[in-house]
Amino acid sequence: MDGQTSTVTPDGRTIGGVVMEMRNITLRFGGVIAIKDISFDVRHGEIRAIIGPNGAGKSSMLNVISGFYNPQEGEVWYKGEKRKPMKPYQVARQGIARTFQNIALFDGMTVLDNIMTGRLNHMKASILDQAIWWGRAEREEVANRQKAEEVIDFLEIQSIRKTPVGRLPYGLKKRVELARALVAEPEILLLDEPMAGMNVEEKEDMCRFILDVNDEFGTTIVLIEHDMGVVMDISDRVVVMDYGKKIGDGVPDEVRNNPDVIDAYLGVAHD
Template sequence: MNQNSDKMMDIKNIVLRFGGVVAIQNISFDIFKGEIRAIIGPNGAGKSSMLNVINGFYHPQEGEVWFRGQKRKSMKPYQIAHQGIARTFQNIALFKGMTALDNIMTGRFTHMKKSIFSQMIWEGGASKEEYENREVVEKVIDFLEIQHIRKTPVGALPYGLQKRVELGRALAAEPELLLLDEPMAGMNVEEKEDMSRYILDVNNEFGTTVALIEHDMGVVMDISDRVVVMDYGKKIGDGTPDEVRNNQSVIDAYLGVSEH
């Protein structure tokens, strides 16, 4: 693999501080195009901060983020969305009163070019645009097998399905890079397996690059191509699941030091 040309994102020497707290200490890693890259670590290791740096929400005090061969400048949220990065959140951030369908439609926001007036009077191509976007959304709904909750207000859905709708909204944006913040938190075994299947399928079918944060070691090891391990804001391991599994400092820090 020619690593330079295949690099989707290169993160170099990131330092992120909140006042006196150093959340991320000098971390570097990269994300290849088309891979599933996981970031794992114990609670408070700085995983979510890292994800926020990746998607441009946090601006690190030191270091550089290179995305598709360009050095990232500080951006506004809509600029971030326009560059082809979509994400889900650890604590579901959906519009609870809106239906699953409408929520997923909001993921198409960046693809809607018509003016508000055109959309109001349903003329000047607004309806055509709506149909096209709806088609994409319906494909996402079909993909995630949530046809039965299309018209259900999201607030009334069980947790596992809300997570799926949120993934749907991210997918509707047709991102190149999909960021998932603990996609399997709080799920039972079956829901976790379903979600793993969807993540693999997204990667497989659409070639979407996936970066995910996860707590559940088993799942991460099964589905990701490469894993970054963080502890107390530092990177303590990086490599394939097997390499990480056999890395002594990872075993000590994350899986615990055995007593004998």
């Protein structure tokens, strides 16, 4: 495997070398094996999808990447270094942000406040600074607000800036979650079923935002998705899982024609 050369996709994006690598990951919950000896890599600047039927272990895989679970076997390599077992906040500090399958926002807070919480790792001022609101605390707040506003502009949610999240429809909540992940300025963005439960129009919007994020900020994106059409359209490479095992890995067309994948997940190939 050549992990260093960079390639240019037909639509003009540059995909760099390997930024993250999973080596022989196995994750068990008691006697249940959620992930069994899986290896794959993520290249800088690509959109990498993980697909599979229900219970295939996709979310577990994402939780391994985000540090929520520590696998019993195998290694996670990040930027050429082997990662020690970590807590999620430590992973976040390394530049990995995520969204959740079941929206995890603060319902009573406004969209803006929710997004500002995503800047937590960029806040250095002490409690005392914050309390007297002077010097560094104020400067930081201004800088953080600016970043939040840039993301609000990017995701076109200006009109709900001051609306409490609890009052928003589902599709917009998903967008707010994406905004909160984006303000952290992550190098890798993990999206757990970003389009679950959305209507066609909301899905199209979300697709466009995912592509634009990747395009504008060069953010590497790892996403889990059920909607096959979406996955095949927007991702550069796809990992297919079934019963905790990897059964396919490659560009969407390869995966689509892989007989194991067709059996396990796609059912009948559509052309």
